[in-house]
Amino acid sequence: MLALAIFTGIFVIAGVAVFSVGLVSKRDGQSGGRPDTGKLLYIGVLIAVVGIGIGIPAMLLVGNADKTSRDATGGVVLTASQERGRVLFAQNCSTCHTLQASASVGQTGPNLDVMHPPQALILNAIQMGRARGNGNMPAGLVTGGMADEVSSYVSAVAGQGRVAAENQPAPAASGGAPAAALTGKQIFLAGIPSSGALACGSCHALKDAGTMSATGPNLDAALKADDVAAITEAIVNPNKEVDPQYQKGVMPVNYGTALTKAQLALLVKYIHDAVHAKS
Numbered sequence: 486m487l488a489l490a491i492f493t494g495i496f497v498i499a500g501v502a503v504f505s506v507g508l509v510s511k512r513d514g515q516s517g518g519r520p521d522t523g524k525l526l527y528i529g530v531l532i533a534v535v536g537i538g539i540g541i542p543a544m545l546l547v548g549n550a551d552k553t554s555r556d557a558t559g560g561v562v563l564t565a566s567q568e569r570g571r572v573l574f575a576q577n578c579s580t581c582h583t584l585q586a587s588a589s590v591g592q593t594g595p596n597l598d599v600m601h602p603p604q605a606l607i608l609n610a611i612q613m614g615r616a617r618g619n620g621n622m623p624a625g626l627v628t629g630g631m632a633d634e635v636s637s638y639v640s641a642v643a644g645q646g647r648v649a650a651e652n653q654p655a656p657a658a659s660g661g662a663p664a665a666a667l668t669g670k671q672i673f674l675a676g677i678p679s680s681g682a683l684a685c686g687s688c689h690a691l692k693d694a695g696t697m698s699a700t701g702p703n704l705d706a707a708l709k710a711d712d713v714a715a716i717t718e719a720i721v722n723p724n725k726e727v728d729p730q731y732q733k734g735v736m737p738v739n740y741g742t743a744l745t746k747a748q749l750a751l752l753v754k755y756i757h758d759a760v761h762a763k764s
């Protein structure tokens with residue numbers, strides 16, 4: 486803005502100078518009896534100088550305003566599709582989710598800045614809904630291209646508010662237990678929202694946990710032959726081997742970093758023991 490003001494000022498001063506010179510020349514011409522042949526030239530130069538000095542900054546300001554409207558928190562520049570997704574998010578999702586880029590502070594669903602989900606997971610949640618958690622997210626809040634726009638927008642901007650979110654006190658999870666004191670089953674059912682680790686039970690069926698979601702494979706069947714090491718690998722590197730019945734990229738890849746080693750070991754042991762329990 487300062488640079489534009491200086492730029493405009495220089496051209497306005499130049500215009501005034503040209504105009505002044507024109508007036509002086511005009512008076513000299515009249516006093517000497519010479520025809521005022523340069524009048525139109527000076528007027529033309531004045532118009533050009535003032536036009537450039539005002540017109541170019543005006544165009545830059547308009548362009549900058551359009552760019553700013555598509556800038557999200559943290560300097561993320563949105564595409565036209567993502568900008569439409571931002572509008573749709575505000576209309577359909579902001580009351581339940583926290584997302585700093587949209588200035589939303591909903592508490593019913595996960596904090597998307599902390600969760601920072603991949604686009605495939607967001608799209609899956611929009612299409613299929615989520616039945617667990619504090620509220621029930623219905624399927625198909627938006628559909629088709631609109632779902633693509635929302636998922637693209639959220640995946641692009643989520644995480645911009647993560648630092649602020651991580652500085653907040655970690656909420657209690659599952660029955661009020663502090664995150665550090667959770668059991669493997671509690672982590673499976675509730676996740677650890679403050680770290681961005683989602684609840685496994687929101688996407689997977691497991692008889693011992695009483696979960697029945699079909700977003701991901703049924704763990705009782707899928708992990709029946711797996712040992713602790715294989716289950717750990719499936720959690721921390723979920724895209725290494727994906728059942729062809731399910732979409733790659735839906736399961737978050739952050740469990741290895743979002744959970745501490747102790748929490749991951751508790752979760753894996755719980756799943757292993759639940760899957761291999763004698764009927």
